[in-house]
Amino acid sequence: MKTLILYASNHGTTAKICRYIAEKIENSTIDIVNIKSNKPLNLNLYDRIIIGASIHAGSVQRSISNFLKTNQDLLLTKPLALFLCGMNKPEYEQQFEKVFPEILRKHAISNKVVGGEFLLEEMNMIEKAIIKKITGIKETISEIDFTKVDELIEEIKK
Numbered sequence: 001m002k003t004l005i006l007y008a009s010n011h012g013t014t015a016k017i018c019r020y021i022a023e024k025i026e027n028s029t030i031d032i033v034n035i036k037s038n039k040p041l042n043l044n045l046y047d048r049i050i051i052g053a054s055i056h057a058g059s060v061q062r063s064i065s066n067f068l069k070t071n072q073d074l075l076l077t078k079p080l081a082l083f084l085c086g087m088n089k090p091e092y093e094q095q096f097e098k099v100f101p102e103i104l105r106k107h108a109i110s111n112k113v114v115g116g117e118f119l120l121e122e123m124n125m126i127e128k129a130i131i132k133k134i135t136g137i138k139e140t141i142s143e144i145d146f147t148k149v150d151e152l153i154e155e156i157k158k
């Protein structure tokens with residue numbers, strides 16, 4: 001059993017969640033791949049695929065939307081789990097639906113919005129200024145919803 005965990009991550013939170021998932025999945029060879037690494041990727045090699053990404057200013061990383069478009073047909077042939085990081089709770093469902101096309105959401109064994117983090121030390125000056133102004137936060141906060149992450153792990157393991 002071979003599992004691909006493919007992700008995009010601006011400040012490292014989605015990457016961290018991917019590593020957490022990889023540690024908890026048993027009986028599988030796992031490749032964790034940053035979509036930005038431009039590693040040649042043969043999706044046919046994998047028995048199941050997990051895709052994670054994050055929302056910034058209302059949008060997901062373009063690399064992820066392009067990947068989903070290009071590989072949709074193949075993704076529909078594999079057990080699939082999709083997750084999204086974000087910090088704007090009231091918009092979670094809407095954002096998830098915007099990022100992942102309906103056909104993939106319906107096919108996926110697991111669809112989760114898993115919260116996220118504001119890592120001030122990882123932000124550039126503009127990001128920091130925007131986030132501080134919008135949210136009023138003064139220090140880094142972590143609101144990863146590990147209950148949702150654990151649910152995804154259980155659902156993909158079945």
Ligand SMILES: Cc1cc2nc3c(=O)[nH]c(=O)nc-3n(C[C@H](O)[C@H](O)[C@H](O)COP(=O)(O)O)c2cc1C
Nearest residue numbers: 009010011012013014054057058086087088116117
């Ligand atoms: C500049 C900036 C803009 C963001 N915009 C949104 C947003 O529009 N909606 C949302 O739910 N979360 C937003 N977030 C929160 C991120 O989704 C959150 O920080 C997430 O954990 C980032 O994951 P990553 O480090 O893997 O990219 C934003 C964060 C930053 C720094």
